[in-house]
Amino acid sequence: MRWFWIDRFTEMVSGQKATAIKTVSLSEEHLHDHFLGIPTMPNSLILEGMAQTAGMLVSEYNDFRERVILAKVPKLIYHNRAVPGDTLIYRATLEAIEESGARATVTSHVGDCLQAEAEILFAHIDRETAHRPLFRSSDFGDLLRSLQLFNVGQKADGSKLTFPEHIE
Amino acid sequence: MPSKEEVFEKVRDALVDALGVEDDEVTPEATLVGDLGAESIDFLDIVFRLEKGFDIKIPRGELFPEDILTSTEYVADGKINAEGLEELKKRMPFADLSKFEENPVVQEFATSLTVQDMCNYVESKV
Numbered sequence A: 001m002r003w004f005w006i007d008r009f010t011e012m013v014s015g016q017k018a019t020a021i022k023t024v025s026l027s028e029e030h031l032h033d034h035f036l037g038i039p040t041m042p043n044s045l046i047l048e049g050m051a052q053t054a055g056m057l058v059s060e061y062n063d064f065r066e067r068v069i070l071a072k073v074p075k076l077i078y079h080n081r082a083v084p085g086d087t088l089i090y091r092a093t094l095e096a097i098e099e100s101g102a103r104a105t106v107t108s109h110v111g112d113c114l115q116a117e118a119e120i121l122f123a124h125i126d127r128e129t130a131h132r133p134l135f136r137s138s139d140f141g142d143l144l145r146s147l148q149l150f151n152v153g154q155k156a157d158g159s160k161l162t163f164p165e166h167i168e
Numbered sequence B: 001m002p003s004k005e006e007v008f009e010k011v012r013d014a015l016v017d018a019l020g021v022e023d024d025e026v027t028p029e030a031t032l033v034g035d036l037g038a039e040s041i042d043f044l045d046i047v048f049r050l051e052k053g054f055d056i057k058i059p060r061g062e063l064f065p066e067d068i069l070t071s072t073e074y075v076a077d078g079k080i081n082a083e084g085l086e087e088l089k090k091r092m093p094f095a096d097l098s099k100f101e102e103n104p105v106v107q108e109f110a111t112s113l114t115v116q117d118m119c120n121y122v123e124s125k126v
Helices: A042-063 A135-145 B005-019 B040-054 B082-090 B098-102 B106-112 B113-126
Strands: A008-013 A017-024 A068-078 A087-098 A099-109 A115-124
Touching: A017 A042, A042 A068, A042 A087, A042 A099, A042 A115, A068 B005, A068 B040, A087 B040, A099 B040, A115 B040, A115 B098, B005 B040, B005 B113, B040 B113, B098 B106
Parallel strands: none
Antiparallel strands: A008 A017, A017 A087, A068 A115, A087 A099, A099 A115
16 A cells, blocks of 8 residues: 555645645545445545645755655644545645744645645754655655656746656 | 734734643743643744744744754753853843753753743844
8 A cells, every 4th residue: 555645746836835636536445444334535644635745845845855744733624524536636835944844734625615724834854863764765756756746846936847866 | 013912912822823722821921841731843833823923033943042952062961051051041031041040951941931931032023
């Protein structure tokens, strides 16, 4: 099982905002274990998808060189259930970023309907005390390609984002 | 320039949102760690909220000088030495460190920072 809770990016503007989608399918195993007979996308995994969308936005800001981890969720509201056939649209906005971490707001919509909203805090793990990278470079490169981040990514000036040379 | 009351109200709002505490728990004397249960990551959350709420920039280490607390020059056997205390006072004129001075154990430092200290700091920035 892969811990991917977004399917692909549809927008990425460096240092500002990112949009990713997650299509919910009846064939996903976890939908059936949540409430018997009522297939439902678990809210915890929706949060994970929102965090992955915002986390990539945070990580891209420093050219994917920082080790970014989800540190805190100060606000999280779910308005509706997500069910098979829904396409969840996660929109993340980078509110603040500094040396030690970042803060983002994220919404989840189904069509025009607000399904969930969150504030998420990310921490940059201290390089001095970190002994190993979070991912193997080639694995992380495959992840970025799978999510099609560089197909849609733009720098703040509108020019195209390029795949980082330091990642395989 | 905001009044002392306005500063306190905004600081209180930031702490309520960041720490999930009730309004009436946030008193000037309350300590952030001991009374309000702040953990290390909460300080980053609080800093972001204060920056946004007051439109100020809080450089890393200014509100919470971790570089002094981890320096071998200023810390021995888990305690801050006299030079370290002087440095802390210089860097944190907004904080009342008198209680901490009585037993300057590094681990106790975070527990000594109060809501009033934070309000004093913000007042010095706006």
